[in-house]
Amino acid sequence: IMHGLNKFVFFQVLALLGQNAHGSEIINGHKANKNTMLYMASVQNYRGHVCGGFLVSEDFVMTAAHCADENPMRVVLGTHNLKSLSNAIIRHIEVRYKYPSYEKVGAGQDIMLLKLSEKVTLNGKLEPIRLPIDAQKHIKDNEVCHVAGWGMDRTGGTTVNDLRVVDVSVISLRDCNMEWKGVPDNVICAGGYKTNKGFCQGDSGGPLVCNGIAVGVVSFNRNMTCDYPDVPNVYTDVSKYLDWIRNTIKNA
Template sequence: MMHGLNTCLLLFLVTWLGQNANGSEIINGAKVGKKSMLFMASVQNDKGHVCGGFLISEDFVLTAAHCDDKSDLSRVVLGTHDLKRVDNNTIRRIEKKCKHPSYKNVKFGNDIMLLKLSKKAQLNKKVKLIGLPKTGKEIKDNQKCSVAGWGSTKTGGNSVDDLQVVEVPIINLNACKKQWEEVQFNLPANIICAGGYQTENGFCQGDSGGPLVCNKMAVGVVSFNRRSCDYPNVPNVYTDISKYLPWITSILKKKKC
């Protein structure tokens, strides 16, 4: 009976994430300043915003693999926090999607993807890169970090055009696993937990692909949470970038998957 319940919950979580990948909702956040977080990218299909992402080289944007599960991603918007201000100068077409080779779906982890741009991003006063962590460098429990995205500011609300950011604390991994086990879900490997638990701050439905930023570095990629964003809730889950550095470095060097 418990196994059946667990299976149903897993199917619900994966189905829900697939249905809600279009939008990036930040709970209890604030509008990002024009000179801040200039690495942020809106990952889009031809209809508009689907997921968040972030620029890690002139050629590549990092995001979540599940963003492309049901959306035909085609372009990236850089250099604006306001999605009403999108033009040919801010748009870069996606030439190649490099999902992690071990990715199947969010419940099995490896939820990370690199997008190769058809034309290099021009680094300037509106477009910057963000650095990645070093292998083996641990993030401390309760460390204050931030997560950003476009979208609504409450569960079930309407999306917004202006980029939002919120501060979230890092949550002890063992405590995080215990909280998720209580709702009959076993977390995958290579993840970071931050926000959503013992706090009213976090990301919400479909706030996928955006960065978890600690000490001015992107340490995680928004992966999933539960359907309800009425925090406190179970912790929010991010892909741990430090566990994928050799894969990322190889692709950046070869400029292909």
Template sequence: MASLQVNGSHNCGGFLIRKDFVMTAAHCDGDRVVLGTHNLHKSGKTVRHIVKRYRYPGYDGVGNGKDIMLLKLSREVQLGNSMRLAKIPRSAINIKDNEQCRVAGWGYTRTGGWTEDNLRVVDVSIINQQVCRSRWGRLPANIICAGGYGTNKGFCQGDSGGPLVCSGIAV
């Protein structure tokens, strides 16, 4: 996991896909990335500045899809126990309705809350596309709905850009 920060404060999540690249959401802003820690205020973390942003071609606002961005880090990080690369799919994969996946982040734990110092992880299930569209209306074609049925656990403000991990793969 990575914390995308603005002036030393957590703004969005992200995840390491190469020693020098973090993937996040295109709508996220920040001037540095913090890696290798569960607690953002403890020592032992790795800090890298962002030298280049690569937004997905055609990105035109968070509500229109294609909300993905690569961040080129100022230098490579050292991989080890506290820092590993996320597995990403090499080709299209099929995610099933109700499949159990996982999200993580330092975002709010309730609406109107505040960001957390400690990384939180929660299991979520994939929501059927038709159910999702009937509940939230028009959604971009490439969206994955997750959260679950009958639960209030999931992701919130500040968790944007973090991965949805299904069967060990960031999808």
């Protein structure tokens, strides 16, 4: 009987995780201040913006692995306004490096590195964001961080031209697992739960930033619903992939 019950619970968890939706933009946030977040990137295909991302070196941008489904072709850096690209830095994507064991959004391992066609100049207009040093030092429950992007500002809304940002609090994995009835390994939960702040559809791949460090990558919420409070928003935990990140950048 216990074996049968475990199988039932397992398939319930899979069914619930299957209801998730690609994560994205900013609910109840505000327009980002000028000359801040100089690492933010718009990942684009031939139609335009499809995902967020963030600069981690002169020639690499980090984003979510599921963004590859949109066939991104280029990255736009150095601007907060996607309608004003005259001074933006644009690079084509040379290679997409999805985490090798990634299968689908909601199943974890949702992280990808984009090799740019040409290095960018790091100056007062562009700066990479710091990554965690190791997997041991971790963020604390209830720590206030922020997430930014260009996607929808409400369920069923439209994407925005100006970069927007919102503060979100980190939620314990215990509470996150209880609300989701199970989440993938190596994730961080923040926002969307017991608050009216979080991300929405249109800008997966953006960073969860705590104390100036990109600790997470926007991965998914539930059912394309941004009517918070709801279950917690889920991010890929960058600290769990540091060896892969370093090796990929070094050997590319």
